[in-house]
Amino acid sequence: EAGVVQSPRYKIIEKKQPVAFWCNPISGHNTLYWYLQNLGQGPELLIRYENEEAVDDSQLPKDRFSAERLKGVDSTLKIQPAELGDSAVYLCASSPRGALSYEQYFGPGTRLTVT
């Protein structure tokens, strides 16, 4: 079974430019999460989807960040415009329904560097 796939793995952009990250969760997992991991810190939730509905986006900076999960499968996280402080690793995770819904499976992340 394939794990959570993220692309690109690395991205370097100049400040004020837009950037997008893509995530393909494990097949059949209805819950999808985007986390932000700053250097030397634990991940922090940005947004959580149940199928195509964003059920927790309270930590998403909506002035510059947006996300979508069309058809309840793949998801895209966008930043426009990027700022120097956005340099971090962006992690995607997914979890199944039911009794195993506590178990989140993480992708390798996208490391963003804003110059």
Add this chain to the structure above:
Amino acid sequence: AQSVTQLDSQVPVFEEAPVELRCNYSSSVSVYLFWYVQYPNQGLQLLLKYLSGSTLVESINGFEAEFNKSQTSFHLRKPSVHISDTAEYFCAVSESQGGKLIFGQGTELSVKP
């Protein structure tokens, strides 16, 4: 609000020595507790979890953690570490199944020969 504190940012240890990585949490409700491991350039992997029942939980590679409600702790232990255990370890808490995880700052375990 929930929070997780990992008391040690770095833990250097020699191979075959015992190790304990400390984790304390705060929450006003019952929680689920997790330890995740992150190897270099890889995503986080679930190491072990406490949901309910026995307060001592074990992983397949020799780690164990004990839930202590009175001390609000969930320390991770291994009696004899290997070089391959070198990684970043994160303690996390969740108030509900499928809900968001609140992570600690991480502990870098470095096992030296």
